[in-house]
Amino acid sequence: xxSDPSNFTVGESSxxxxxxxxxxxxxxxxxxxxxxxxxxxxxxxxxxxxxxTLMMTPYYTSTSRIEINRDQDRVTNVDGLQAENAGQNxxxxxxxxxxxxxxxLAERVVRAERLATGNRFFETFNFxxxxxxxxxxxxxxxxxxxxxxxQQKRLKIASDILLENVSIAPIxxxxxxxxxxxxxxxxxxxxxxxxxxxxxxxxxxxxxxxSTADAxxxxxxxxxxxxSRLEDSERxxxxxxxxxxxxxxxxxxxxxxxxxxxxxLATSSLEELNVVLAAAIAERIAAENELRQGGNNRxxxxxxxxxxxxxxxxxxxxEYDKLMVQFEPGYPIAKALAxxxxxxxxxxxxxxxxxxxxxxxxxREALGRxxxxxxxxxxxxxxxxxxxxxxxxxxxxxxxxxxxxQLYDGLLQRYxxxxxxxxxxxxxxxxxxxxxxxxxxxxxxxLNMVLSLMAGFGFAALYVFLRHQIDxxxxxxxxxxxxxxxxxxxxxxxxxxxDVNTMLGDxxxxxxxxxxxxxxxxxxxxxxxxxxSFILTSTRPNEGKSTSALFLAAVLARGNKKVxxxxxxxxxxxxxxxxxxxxxxxxSNFLAGADLSSDLIMPNEKHxxxxxxxxxxxxxxxxxxxxxxxxxxITRISKIYDIVIVxxxxxxxxxxxxxxASAVEGVVYTVESGGVKARAIQSSxxxxxxSGATVFxxxxxxxxxxxxxxxxxxxxxxxxxxxxxxxxxxx
Numbered sequence: 253x254x255s256d257p258s259n260f261t262v263g264e265s266s267x268x269x270x271x272x273x274x275x276x277x278x279x280x281x282x283x284x285x286x287x288x289x290x291x292x293x294x295x296x297x298x299x300x301x302x303x304x305t306l307m308m309t310p311y312y313t314s315t316s317r318i319e320i321n322r323d324q325d326r327v328t329n330v331d332g333l334q335a336e337n338a339g340q341n342x343x344x345x346x347x348x349x350x351x352x353x354x355x356x357l358a359e360r361v362v363r364a365e366r367l368a369t370g371n372r373f374f375e376t377f378n379f380x381x382x383x384x385x386x387x388x389x390x391x392x393x394x395x396x397x398x399x400x401x402x403q404q405k406r407l408k409i410a411s412d413i414l415l416e417n418v419s420i421a422p423i424x425x426x427x428x429x430x431x432x433x434x435x436x437x438x439x440x441x442x443x444x445x446x447x448x449x450x451x452x453x454x455x456x457x458x459x460x461x462x463s464t465a466d467a468x469x470x471x472x473x474x475x476x477x478x479x480s481r482l483e484d485s486e487r488x489x490x491x492x493x494x495x496x497x498x499x500x501x502x503x504x505x506x507x508x509x510x511x512x513x514x515x516x517l518a519t520s521s522l523e524e525l526n527v528v529l530a531a532a533i534a535e536r537i538a539a540e541n542e543l544r545q546g547g548n549n550r551x552x553x554x555x556x557x558x559x560x561x562x563x564x565x566x567x568x569x570x571e572y573d574k575l576m577v578q579f580e581p582g583y584p585i586a587k588a589l590a591x592x593x594x595x596x597x598x599x600x601x602x603x604x605x606x607x608x609x610x611x612x613x614x615x616r617e618a619l620g621r622x623x624x625x626x627x628x629x630x631x632x633x634x635x636x637x638x639x640x641x642x643x644x645x646x647x648x649x650x651x652x653x654x655x656x657x658q659l660y661d662g663l664l665q666r667y668x669x670x671x672x673x674x675x676x677x678x679x680x681x682x683x684x685x686x687x688x689x690x691x692x693x694x695x696x697x698x699l700n701m702v703l704s705l706m707a708g709f710g711f712a713a714l715y716v717f718l719r720h721q722i723d724x725x726x727x728x729x730x731x732x733x734x735x736x737x738x739x740x741x742x743x744x745x746x747x748x749x750x751d752v753n754t755m756l757g758d759x760x761x762x763x764x765x766x767x768x769x770x771x772x773x774x775x776x777x778x779x780x781x782x783x784x785s786f787i788l789t790s791t792r793p794n795e796g797k798s799t800s801a802l803f804l805a806a807v808l809a810r811g812n813k814k815v816x817x818x819x820x821x822x823x824x825x826x827x828x829x830x831x832x833x834x835x836x837x838x839x840s841n842f843l844a845g846a847d848l849s850s851d852l853i854m855p856n857e858k859h860x861x862x863x864x865x866x867x868x869x870x871x872x873x874x875x876x877x878x879x880x881x882x883x884x885x886i887t888r889i890s891k892i893y894d895i896v897i898v899x900x901x902x903x904x905x906x907x908x909x910x911x912x913a914s915a916v917e918g919v920v921y922t923v924e925s926g927g928v929k930a931r932a933i934q935s936s937x938x939x940x941x942x943s944g945a946t947v948f949x950x951x952x953x954x955x956x957x958x959x960x961x962x963x964x965x966x967x968x969x970x971x972x973x974x975x976x977x978x979x980x981x982x983x
Contacts (some may be wrong), residue, residue: 279716279717281728282716282719283716285926285956286715286716286719289712289715290712290715290716293708293711293712293715294705294708294709294712295708296708297704297705297707297708297711298701298704298705298708300704301700301701301703301704301705301707302697302700302701302704304695304700305695305696305697305700305701308694308695309378309436310436310692310694310695311434311435311436311692311693311694311695312434312435312436312437312438312441312688312689312691312692312693313432313433313434313441313689313693313694314432314433314438314441314442314444314445314686314687314688314689315430315431315432315445315684315686316430316431316445316446316448316449316682316684316685316686317428317429317430317431317682317683317684318428318429318431318449318452318453318680318681318682318683319427319428319429319680319681319682319683320345320348320427320429320679320680321427321679321680321681322341322344322345322427322679345422345427348429349420349422349429351452351455351456352420352429352431352448352452353415353418353420355411355415356455357448357451357452357455358411358414358415358418359407359411360451360454360455361414361444361447361448361451362407362410362411362414363407364447364450364451365443365444365447367410367414368403368406368407368409368410373410373413373440374409374410374413376435376436376437376440377413377417377435377436378436379409379413414433414444417433417434417435418431418432418433418444418448419431419432419433419434420432428683431445431448431449431452431686432445433445433448433686434693434694438688438689438690439688441686441688441689442686442687442688442689445686446685446686449682449685449686452680453678453680453682456678456679456680457678460678464670467670468667468670471663471666471667471670472667474663475660475663475664475667478656478659478660478663479660481656482653482656482657482660485649485652485653485656486653488649488652489646489649489650489652489653492645492646492649493646521632525625525628525629525632526629528625529622529625529626529629532618532621532622532625533622535618535621535622536615536618536619536621536622538618539614539615539618539619540615540618540619561596561599561600562600564596565593565596565597565600568589568592568593568596569593571589572586572589572590572593575589726923726925726926726927726928726930726933726950726952728743728925728952728955729742729743729950729952731930731952732923732949732950732952735930736930736933736934736937736950738921738937738947738949738950739773739948739949739950740949740950740952741770741773741774741920741948741949741950741951742766742767742769742770742773742951742952743766743951743952743955744763744766744767744770744796744800744951744952744953744954744955745762745763745766745954745955745956746925746953746954746955746956747762747763752799752802752830753830756802756803756806756859757858757859759810763803764803764807767800767803767804767806767807768807770800770804770807770951771804771807771808771811773949774786774804774920774948777918777948777949778917782808782813782895783895783916783917783918783948784890784894784895784896784917785886785890785895785896785897785898785915785916785917786896786897786898786916786917786918786919786920786948787820787897787898787899787900787909787912787913787916787918787919787920788800788801788804788897788898788899788900788919788920788921788922788951789900789901789902789903789909789912789913789919789920789921789922789940790902790903790921790922790923790924791902791903791904791923791927791928791932791933791936792902792904792927792928792932793824793902794924795902795922795923795924795927795928795953795954796922796924796951796953796954797899797900797902797922797953798819798821798826798827798899799953800920800922800951800953801817801827801897801898801899802817802827802830804897805817805859805861805897806859806860806861808861808895808897809859809860809861810860813894813895814861814892814893814894814895815860815861815862815893815894815895815896815897816853816861816862816863816864816889816892816893816895816896816897817861817862817863817864817897817899818839818863818864818896818897818898818899819838819839819863819864819865819866819899820839820866820898820899820900820901820908820912821866821899821900821901821908822839822840822866822867822869822870822873822876822901822908823869823873823901823908824901825838825865825866825867825869826899827863827865827866827899828865828866830863833854833863833865835865835866835867835868836867836868837851837852837865837867837868838852838864838865838866838867838868839852839864839865839866839867839885840866840867840868840869840870840873840876841867841868842864842867842881842885843870843876843877843879843881843882843885844870844876845881848885848888848889852864852867862893873901873908874907874908874911877907877908877911877912878911882911882912882915883914883915885915886898886915886916896916898912898916900912900913903936903939903940904932904935904936909939909940909943910939910940910942910943910945911943913940913943913944913945914943914944914945916945917946918945918946918947918948919940919945919946919947919948920947920948920949920950920951921933921936921937921940921947921949921950921951922950922951922953923950923951923952923953924952924953924954925952925953925954925955925956926954927954
């Protein structure tokens with residue numbers, strides 16, 4: 253009777269389900285299955301987040317903002333000890349951020365704010381300093397001093413507290429940095445944030461000033477040497493000038509300190525005497541020309557007295573000539589005028605003689621002065637020529653003095669500027685000072701709720717992942733192929749067992765459509781269509797095999813097939829409960845030796861198939877099944893009925909199925925969705941196959957209506973939707 257269904261392809265079954273399910277879909281279905289647990293986990297985490305937030309100590313955060321410039325402003329024109337472009341900006345700012353988090357800076361703040369001298373700072377952070385055994389309070393409440401090592405430990409603890417609560421937050425795309433400090437005290441947070449900035453600026457200046465210490469020491473040694481050399485060179489220059497009687501009146505210096513254009517006494521005297529000689533020569537030449545070219549006439553013209561006398565004589569002569577027109581020369585007035593004219597002419601002659609003698613004297617005087625000046629100039633020329641020869645060595649000594657003075661002045665200026673290099677290279681400035689916060693920054697209820705929600709989702713995801721990995725049950729037809737390596741014959745939705753009769757009579761119900769799909773799959777199992785005899789079994793009770801047997805019988809009978817349904821679960825019969833039959837006679841009677849008669853077979857005219865109930869429960873059903881009566885029954889009734897469906901018992905723990913399976917053409921295995929683990933199913937199937945029976949495939953029952961893969965098919969129906977309450981079907 254057995255038929256090999258090897259020609260049935262494992263892949264896409266006739267019910268339309270595929271071989272595998274994508275991993276994402278599997279986990280989505282796992283999330284959907286465990287939605288209640290997920291909701292409980294998330295709500296629990298939210299509740300814990302609220303409780304933890306209410307129990308937290310409120311912390312206040314204050315923020316100071318500073319600006320760190322890569323190229324600092326120059327207060328002095330001293331070049332830095334490093335090149336301006338040394339390193340990359342990224343390295344520079346990363347270094348600054350690390351310095352802001354340095355322990356040395358925290359210790360500076362502790363010392364500046366005197367945080368380690370008392371217990372108030374530690375009590376603010378709920379830190380019991382006495383537990384460390386470092387300090388003890390005296391009667392006044394102050395910490396008594398102990399050894400330096402103990403004080404250092406106290407400093408370390410305070411620094412650790414600061415480092416744990418300070419945060420450095422660079423502002424992206426700028427040179428601004430925020431220094432934030434959080435503590436249970438709003439005032440303490442503001443004080444520490446501001447102190448942190450002050451100490452960072454001070455430490456930066458100290459560090460830069462310390463970096464010039466070696467340079468200052470070197471410059472001091474060089475200055476002492478150059479000072480001695482400058483004094484020696486100046487002394488040599490002065491001695492040489494005295495020996496050679498070189499008197500320097502003035503000198504000009506270039507921008508780089510070199511002496512040029514020295515003016516000596518001889519040079520100055522020669523220049524001045526040349527100017528005086530030139531003037532004397534000009535005066536002598538003028539006197540000589542005047543003397544040669546009629547000096548008397550010129551002198552008379554230039555003489556004011558002479559000119560006045562001549563004007564007076566001309567006026568008298570004119571008046572005399574006028575009188576002569578009317579009177580004789582003897583006229584008294586005419587005679588007086590004639591006498592006056594004669595007197596004026598005499599005076600004019602005397603004045604002309606005196607002027608002529610003055611020009612001659614002036615010429616002689618100019619000539620004598622010129623001669624004296626020429627003699628002095630010649631003397632100064634000789635002196636200047638000797639001074640020029642001496643000026644060569646004098647210039648050498650002068651250049652040495654200039655060189656030493658330039659070196660000394662340059663190093664002295666460098667030394668002075670390095671002393672204030674720390675001020676010149678300060679590239680950190682305060683933008684905003686920290687202010688006392690008016691409300692706590694933590695705990696943040698909204699943030700904690702979000703974090704709790706994220707933690708809840710994470711834990712729920714872990715829970716679903718572990719449950720999915722641990723869960724080896726069959727959830728849908730795709731798992732039949734991937735986990736069991738068997739053929740999926742169909743998927744049956746979960747429905748209320750009280751509605752079995754209703755759905756059997758409703759050809760538009762989702763259950764009827766599902767089992768119709770199973771029948772379609774069965775029709776492809778053998779070369780003659782639906783197996784003429786097969787048994788339905790499961791791993792354990794209540795997996796829906798009896799309900800499946802009823803529906804398959806009804807669906808096949810609807811297709812004009814003569815169907816007999818046999819209840820072979822004689823240990824726990826259930827088909828007699830269908831429409832309230834009395835289980836008085838049935839399979840157990842036939843196996844016990846009774847004849848096959850109409851009393852053992854009950855027709856079901858409503859659904860169009862016949863039924864053979866289990867009959868009275870025998871003391872040992874395995875003994876009844878071990879005989880050939882069951883095979884004889886299947887052979888005899890197969891001649892009467894087109895299809896014989898046997899509702900068998902479950903496999904685990906029973907010996908009935910191997911005995912029954914050998915009597916029919918094959919086995920249809922029913923698996924409850926989310927029920928028995930895959931390993932138990934595999935063990936049961938192996939037990940069935942050990943009897944030589946053929947397992948046609950698996951029907952997955954009680955699939956939830958909300959399943960992501962099958963929900964649409966379950967909800968879609970021609971009439972009213974069936975109730976969705978989950979309950980065990982007939983078995």
